Amino acid sequence: MLQSCPKASSTTTPLLQGGAVRNLGSWGMTNDEFADNEETAARAIDVIAILTEGFDALADGGSVSVDHDKGLVFLTAYGWWAGITRSAQAISTLHQSGLAHESAPIVRTVLQHTLALQWLVETGDKAVAAVQEYTDDNTRKLLQTLAEANWPPSSLTMTVPPKPVIPNPLVPKLKNFEELCIAYNTRVIYVLFRVLSVYAHPTATGARAFEAGHDHPDSQLPFLPS
16 A cells, blocks of 8 residues: 655744755855755745655655556655655654754755666666565674673564575665765765765764854854863
């Protein structure tokens, strides 16, 4: 059964304010159409609403007809599409709640899943096979970690997926986002992905985001050198 998303809000707040994204202009991205201002934010929120409505229009029907040779691709694509749509709504909600900086990891996720979705649709069943193999790889690692931690929940009944005889050559495009960006000649997306990564992991840059005097709107605490 297909499920829809909550409706997006139409309130406008700058979607590019805060943290890593606000300094992209210094890298040459000065196009007025994508400036860090209310107008850009309003368009971004409108786009999120349009994409959500498009997703809901499909989901509200409860079912869809898919060509027999596209069924496997659709099942994966639909799940990623739903995740992208809901994540975009989360980004909008966080920005409107004064938590723009905290949306960085979700923006990073949307970037990766959106390009991966494009790749999936264009590559077809071979990409689906790669996604399954990558999932199986992670399942084996999870089960190994559970065993090493001596914490296998009694209710957990997962079968260890067999290792492939010949590894799928497409799996690296899922494991390494840079490789996918290179394949699509969109290296600039990977640059932004790396910038956002410093806020998705425990880094010095992420720690400095809240120091007074640091170039970040959420800076609060004074920096007192020893």
